[in-house]
Amino acid sequence: MKKYIFRQYDVRGIYPSDLNDEDAYVFGRAFASYIKTNKVIIGHDNRLSSESINENLIKGLIDSGADIIDLGLCTTPIYYYYKKLFNIENGIMITASHNPKEYNGFKFSFSILGNACGKEIFDFRDFLFKKNFKNLKGSYQKYDDNFESYINKIKESVNLGNKKIKAVFDPGNGTGTIVLDKILKNFNIDYKIINGKSDGNFPVHHPDPSVEENMQMLKDEVKENHFDIALGIDGDADRVGVVDDKGVFTPIDNVMINIYKYLNPTLKNRNAIMDVKCSKAVIDEMKKINLPLTIYRTGNSYMNLKINEMNLDFGGEFSGHLWFKDKWIGTDDGIYNALRIIEMLSKSENSFSKMSESIPKYFHTPEIKIEVTEENKSKIIDKLKEYLDKENIKYNNIDGIRIDYEDGFTLIRQSNTGPVLTVRFERKDEKSLEKEKQKYLDLIKKISLELN
Secondary structure (H helix, E strand, O other): OOHHHEOOOOEEEEOOOOOOHHHHHHHHHHHHHHOOOOEEEEEEOOOOOHHHHHHHHHHHHHHEOOEEEEEEEOOHHHHHHHHHHOOOOEEEEEOOOOOOOOEEEEEEEEOOOOOOOOHHHHHHHHHHHHOOOOOEOOEEEEOOOOOHHHHHHHHHHOOOOOOOOEEEEEOOOOHHHHOHHHHHOOOOOEEEEOOOOOOOOOOOOOOOOOOHHHHHHHHHHHHHHOOOEEEEEOOOOOOEEEEOOOOOEEOHHHHHHHHHHHHHHHOOOOOEEEEOOOOHHHHHHHHHOOOOEEEEOOOHHHHHHHHHHHOOOEEEOOOOOEEEOOOOOOOEOHHHHHHHHHHHHHOOOOOHHHHHOOOOOOEEOOOEEEEOOHHHHHHHHHHHHHHHHHOOOOOEOOOOEEEEEOOEEEEEEEOOOOOEEEEEEEEOOHHHHHHHHHHHHHHHHHHHHHHO
16 A cells, blocks of 8 residues: 555545555555444445445455444445434545546544544554554444435425526536435426436546536536526535536635625624635625634645534535535535525525625636645745745745735645645736736745755
């Protein structure tokens, strides 16, 4: 098993070169030997390698004494739901989320609060490589209620208004296909599903709705068939992407703003949260509705823990993960989140594009990836902090460097997956954007040369 596939939020690599069936067996042995209680709940997505990985993971878990509840083929949010329902601390979901078809991996947890991240993952990795495994005999139970409990929970947690919404969904041939139609049938929505057949080859497009090019079919559907909203679901169905009624791809931070405005009158906990990648527009709009805002680090596992720790009614991050705790169980669920967006629309006199008109417009770059050495990655960030301190420029350092200005922000952070810095810039006008971008790209280049 390769050490580098253990990352900040999960284990992920190419099958079978980075992660193979024997690795899955070893992972199972290690996991069952590491946990404090024997009960483990598992599930797997629809990737071509997932069933084989699942079989070998089960063998490893049983050979080191785990008592398994196997949900079989399911979305990551379904796995989260049953994990909470049965109150099981230990769990493993076999998935590579939105990655290309050749990838696979594990999201795993030792707590009811959420997935392992950071030090928890690396401590477990170190334990695994020592191979000090227990030799015990565990047990196996297959659980299948046809997702009825999960679907019923969604039904009672979504309350549509009087306006019937016409919506098109694209689950991208991912695992969401196995349950999407079953769920939508319960609601008074005029809906259509495209790419709705489960296929781990992802034959039509990459299953990542945060990337605009993957939403082109939804844009076309809106323009040709006049849908009120179009919703993309990622490979393991824990993220959502949005195209509005005019066929415009809508960044998830804009979606978050609209949801906060919608929830604002009924919020029990008057606090908002976003990750460091989100637009300055979120800060602007939260000030308008007097909602204190926390800017937190990027990463599904970190954000999930923070939202639950703060007991927030709602929260989200730029990649498309959204968490509702007002009527839902506080897990990120792309299909449920899509329904809550439809709920919001069904109770509004405005279209989605009209709702977004008042949001401040900023120009921004895509995420720019700068290759550096693994050794220099953190050193460059430290040198940049020295520069900013010297220049008396204030910044947020919860996750790299985020500098907020009146007219935008600059973000420079370390990638959690490789020897890369990711940078993003935002400004009210394109000239200022280009000037800021060039300033910091030149500075990073200068520091890199000095370190080499």
